[in-house]
Amino acid sequence: MKELVTFQVGSYANFIGSHFWNFQDELLGLLEDPQAHLVFKNQNLDMDVLYRTGETQQGMPTYTPRMISVDFQGSLGSMSSSGTLYNHNPSSSSRVATWTGNVSTQASEPHKKNLFLQRLYDEGQETNGSEILDTDVVKSLEDGVQFWTDFSKVHYHPQSLFELNGSWMDPQEFNNYGIGRNTLSEGLQGDEINERLRFFIEECDHVQGIQFMVDDSGGFSGVAASLLENIEDEYTNVPVLLYSVRSPNSYNNLTSRKLSITRNLHDAVSFSALSSLCKLIVPVGLPSLSESRVSQYLNVENEKPYQSSAVYASAIHSITIPFRMKKVGPTGESSNESGGMNLYECIQMLAGQGRQNTVAVLDAAMPPPSMAGGRFQQPLLGNLQPLTPETAHDVDDSQAIESMIVHGALGAGEHEASVSEVSEAVETEYESTSSRPRFSHLSLSRCPLPIPLPFPSIFNNLVGRRGDLLLTTPTESGSSSRRGSLDVHSIPMAARLRSTTAVLPFLENRLGYIRKFGIERGSIGASVLTSWGFGREEVEEIGENLSKMVLTLDPHQGYSSDDSE
Numbered sequence: 001m002k003e004l005v006t007f008q009v010g011s012y013a014n015f016i017g018s019h020f021w022n023f024q025d026e027l028l029g030l031l032e033d034p035q036a037h038l039v040f041k042n043q044n045l046d047m048d049v050l051y052r053t054g055e056t057q058q059g060m061p062t063y064t065p066r067m068i069s070v071d072f073q074g075s076l077g078s079m080s081s082s083g084t085l086y087n088h089n090p091s092s093s094s095r096v097a098t099w100t101g102n103v104s105t106q107a108s109e110p111h112k113k114n115l116f117l118q119r120l121y122d123e124g125q126e127t128n129g130s131e132i133l134d135t136d137v138v139k140s141l142e143d144g145v146q147f148w149t150d151f152s153k154v155h156y157h158p159q160s161l162f163e164l165n166g167s168w169m170d171p172q173e174f175n176n177y178g179i180g181r182n183t184l185s186e187g188l189q190g191d192e193i194n195e196r197l198r199f200f201i202e203e204c205d206h207v208q209g210i211q212f213m214v215d216d217s218g219g220f221s222g223v224a225a226s227l228l229e230n231i232e233d234e235y236t237n238v239p240v241l242l243y244s245v246r247s248p249n250s251y252n253n254l255t256s257r258k259l260s261i262t263r264n265l266h267d268a269v270s271f272s273a274l275s276s277l278c279k280l281i282v283p284v285g286l287p288s289l290s291e292s293r294v295s296q297y298l299n300v301e302n303e304k305p306y307q308s309s310a311v312y313a314s315a316i317h318s319i320t321i322p323f324r325m326k327k328v329g330p331t332g333e334s335s336n337e338s339g340g341m342n343l344y345e346c347i348q349m350l351a352g353q354g355r356q357n358t359v360a361v362l363d364a365a366m367p368p369p370s371m372a373g374g375r376f377q378q379p380l381l382g383n384l385q386p387l388t389p390e391t392a393h394d395v396d397d398s399q400a401i402e403s404m405i406v407h408g409a410l411g412a413g414e415h416e417a418s419v420s421e422v423s424e425a426v427e428t429e430y431e432s433t434s435s436r437p438r439f440s441h442l443s444l445s446r447c448p449l450p451i452p453l454p455f456p457s458i459f460n461n462l463v464g465r466r467g468d469l470l471l472t473t474p475t476e477s478g479s480s481s482r483r484g485s486l487d488v489h490s491i492p493m494a495a496r497l498r499s500t501t502a503v504l505p506f507l508e509n510r511l512g513y514i515r516k517f518g519i520e521r522g523s524i525g526a527s528v529l530t531s532w533g534f535g536r537e538e539v540e541e542i543g544e545n546l547s548k549m550v551l552t553l554d555p556h557q558g559y560s561s562d563d564s565e
Helices: 011-032 115-121 134-144 177-181 189-202 220-234 257-275 305-324 343-351 419-432 501-519 526-531 536-553
Strands: 003-009 051-055 061-065 067-072 161-164 207-215 240-245 280-284 361-365 401-407 439-445 493-499
Touching (some): 003 220, 011 067, 011 240, 067 220, 161 189, 177 220, 177 257, 177 526, 189 220, 207 220, 207 305, 220 240, 240 343, 257 501, 257 526, 280 305, 305 343, 305 401, 343 401, 343 493, 419 439, 501 526
Parallel strands (some): 003 207, 207 240, 240 280
Antiparallel strands (some): 051 061, 401 493
């Protein structure tokens, strides 16, 4: 078995992670549910890749995510940082008396559990004399999610949840790489997180890699860089797949030119640092998910992280499926899935050959079209839309490399399409496209994405119970209304990682920021970079790093950090 360790650093990364683990928990539950659909019984996914077995001090067996979450102190809401299984309640006062004067203790009121959590942890109990209904739970979540734990239905290990002590500043001010850069160097917090990582890695038989999600819109990118530096030093041969994620809220218009320049410099510095500390980086997070082409069957409110993070979590869940497909028989193929690979093989495919570009675009179709007559009713490739910001559309890149996963595809009459049917239909589409990639890998599974109860109501009225696309038009169905877990039980998904020149605008923008505001003589951002601890040579190295990334994809560009001298 080849295990994965998951890191979630920063608020939005933890929102995405909460949905991600809810999907895994739902799949585990459906596997044991005698009334569950057969596709969930035959999912053939090795959940030990993501989970670890253990037991409490009382000897109760546990099965918990092999995951480390890092966030602000107080970000766990009603959940304890020791999780929910181990009942670890540290004493609030020390036994060692060093002060004989008066002592006053200030403690904030614990956050109350919402209806979802009340029912989850008090299953079968009545609240105020009445049973909590599914409809009450859904309404409570839609109106009242404040923390990522508010909709988490997963039990976590005590080593998993880490709150940054001393994050006394306003989270709104923890908004740039410079602030986060030295956070872990002050005190022993960095050492403690690294020890937690060691705990999870050392109990692995053969770790295949680390999937790392970081909210890189502010100071947590600097925190992540410190953690990644340790991984690079301590676990040289363990590949890191990094998702740098942002919520639509992080794109709010800035009120002054100085704030705007600071944000641009942060974007350049953060991306340069993070990309140099992983094998493959995937920027994720559109400025307006609700207005994007990926949302043609969705109804997302940008201002609610609970909603937008569910979309990104769905795509990341899909990308991980090939990493945990069980090998069946001598060929490793079965009638339920094909195209399994580990994380290292995925990274090597996308970044280790050809141009060796280490930046990938994430695309998704949520849900993809159904099949009829051996073909998709609408072009699948046309329905895959980018979740990576600042990408070029309709790019003709003959050197592109792609890794695609399609799972839970439906045929006529809501019947599951077979693996061979989907494979042939995808190949037919590739043959008819004018811009076929240099290399494409296809993974397939008959197991769809389950929609658990705490999933937000973000589907429009064209999405049916099993993710089938209904024939009624938006005007006939009143598509402005939302459908959620009570109406949609599962959906097919398609997701794709692409090494492509479509990411050039993203890279060129960040190169432009550091050149204009950081490297040019007299540039207005020089003092900002100095306050973050960057000297002239370090700033030029950032420019060189970004320049190389651009030149990897477009050798005809003449970029160099020296051009502006």
